Amino acid sequence: MFEGGDLERASFDRNHLLKHGAEPAMIxxxxVQCMTFHEMLEKEDFDTVDLLQIDAEGYDYEIIKTIDFNRLAPSILRFEYRPLSNSDLDECLIMLGRHEYRFIVEDLDPIASR
Incomplete structure (x- = not known):
């Protein structure tokens, strides 16, 4: 995590913070305890998810890849695409399209809906 004045950022990648102006001494x-999307749903006893918002500072697709859409598919999925490589974005959109999602792009975030 990087703390700078009123700004705090978290990332799984130190270089991501440096790229956004964090001073190395401030990182x-x-x-932290981690769990998969499905482990979290089981722990919290969720049977359905209507809206899933992901903002994982460049790791959004890594999370999306872990979702078993045959088991549980959010009606709306919103994530940040800008930090993704073109190939990861293409793979992500193709995968979601195969699960019958359609897309609306607003600013930096696509919204996938079923």
Whole structure:
């Protein structure tokens, strides 16, 4: 995490923070408990999800890839595409399209709806 004045950012990648102006001395690492999307749903006893908003500072597609859309498919999925490589974005949109999602793009975030 990087703390700078009123600005705090978190990322899985130190270089992502440096790219956005963080001073190396202001970055600290922290080990956090992680779980998959489906583990979180089971823990919280969710059977359905209407809206899933992902903002994982460039790791959005990594999270989307872990979702079993045959088991549980959010009606609306919103994520940030700008940090993704063109090939990752293409793969992501193709995968979501195969699961019958259609897309609206607003500013930096596509909205996928079923």
């Amino acid at each position: 600290y690492s922290e080990i």
